[in-house]
Amino acid sequence: MKHMFHYEGRWTGGRAGSGEIRAGGLQATVTRPAQMGGPGIGTNPDEMLLSAAATCYMMTLAFLLEARKIPVMDLTVFSTGVFSEEGGLHCESIAHRPKILLGGEGNGVVDLAMQLAREAESRCMVSRALAGNVSISVEPDVLVNDGR
Structure with a gap:
């Protein structure tokens, strides 16, 4: 039996940008981590x-x-x-x-x-x-x- 899961992501900007992701029950803002030089808002x-x-x-x-x-x-x-x-x-x-x-x-x-x-x-x-x-x-x- 196979199961399929789907992801949708949207990104704005470059290395200092941010994105929004959705995958089933997961919905999150994503950015580069602060300790790696990013804004550190949301997850990564x-x-x-x-x-x-x-x-x-x-x-x-x-x-x-x-x-x-x-x-x-x-x-x-x-x-x-x-x-x-x-x-x-x-x-x-x-x-x-x-x-x-x-x-x-x-x-x-x-x-x-x-x-x-x-x-x-x-x-x-x-x-x-x-x-x-x-x-x-x-x-x-x-x-x-x-x-x-």
Whole structure:
């Protein structure tokens, strides 16, 4: 089964210009980031690439945890992308730091939750698309809420 998604973008100006994009539920203003000499209003491809990788990772992890019936009370993912202009603008690395809070009955599955947190990266569609070009790491933190 194939799925199609559509994008529409409009840009005004040069390097200091701005644009508007739409793709399904995404609607945003885009500009060059301030730290790269742009106006820094709205988002940019760097943030969107990081967001796509982190969102895909987070959803994949949530689906894996659910499939194994692991009692997740809260799942939060903090991700950092390192982008470099050396040798042409590119993404060097992405680090995902998921924080998984399990219910009290989750004591016996902490190791499994850690394993799934690492496995989710290789099963994520965006991670697979970036493979060989971007170093992606996962540093999970799994906690159990014992009710105290």
